[in-house]
Amino acid sequence: MPHLIINYSGNLDAIVDMPALCRDAADAMLAVRDEAGRQVFPTGGTRVLAYPAPHFALADGGAAGRAAGAGKTGIRGSDPGEYAFMYANLRMARGRSAASQKASGEAVVSAIRKHLDPLMATRHIGLTVQVDEGPEVFDLKHSTIHPLFKKA
Amino acid sequence: MPHLIINYSGNLDAIVDMPALCRDAADAMLAVRDEAGRQVFPTGGTRVLAYPAPHFALADGGAAGRAAGAGKTGIRGSDPGEYAFMYANLRMARGRSAASQKASGEAVVSAIRKHLDPLMATRHIGLTVQVDEGPEVFDLKHSTIHPLFKKA
């Protein structure tokens, strides 16, 4: 942990540099500090996975976007009725402080908005970021990445 | 919110019109009303994303389907040992009434069964629909779709 999983309408692949967005989100997570100044997420355990959905349906399907028209375009073309959506879910281990949870969510929001805000100025795009405390009843980690970051 | 995320065995892409299924599910969600007759899901915040899994394993892998034989076929071919599965998860904001949650789940079930029932008559297909109240500890929405549906 933590895992940031990003689900999004696949039309965003045409206009968003997703590998860069993933890296920026991971870097933002690594920079989060708790009240005592400690790194909240262990470097070796910080992961971002992003999934374009090949099939999706959003809002009214486009009618309102087309009716509004003025100043907006589509995601891949000029149709203002083409919407896009991105959902980022950060799953954290239980027991973090509310301040750390909030800081983590805001870090992810900032990293993603850096990429989406310029696009949202002229397109109909929705973004939702949520942080969950996992409800797990079993949890096992096994890794040959973690040892790279163990302090001597 | 809400998000409906549909995970399914990728072999269904050969026989299900997934873009239409997504649209029908979104329309069904938009039609849900609460006890006071109000729309449960805001139009601009209604999203459906669907993901075919390229790799999957279901039940016993096919032996029972082959043994049963009679009247059933496969998903993509004639092998009755080929199964398929669809899982739809609707994540709603907290605080909705039990009646609204139930109506939402049933709306999604109906929309999906319209597409699957004719196929299930001759194929081995499983469908599970669940509605979750999200356990989020952080929640941010930013959208240029929502303003399209704000009442004047």
Add this chain to the structure above:
Amino acid sequence: MPHLIINYSGNLDAIVDMPALCRDAADAMLAVRDEAGRQVFPTGGTRVLAYPAPHFALADGGAAGRAAGAGKTGIRGSDPGEYAFMYANLRMARGRSAASQKASGEAVVSAIRKHLDPLMATRHIGLTVQVDEGPEVFDLKHSTIHPLFKKA
């Protein structure tokens, strides 16, 4: 239920036989027994779906792996700064015993480690397996697979 959903960095597709891993995980789940010796997961309801993420970012992006060097290679090539990650989430119905939950988690871990351990010996790979008790407020199942496994 249950659903095992496996999310992983897409670079693992080059070195892991994912269809076999999915089948082994399903078989491991089917073999789990509760304290009374009964099968924990119904055969017809046991499903594994696996999703390679086309976009991802892991840990520090590779610097530590490159610095450590000795004895490790990459996932698809010789760069020890290429990491991989697999996350398996098993969602079980509520009300199972803690022992059954633990046995289920361990069964999935064993099935996956059979495939990953040989690779982890020379590569930087992280694995996390979690079992959740679902928080569903609505749950519907409809299936033409289940009847195949109903006892007479």
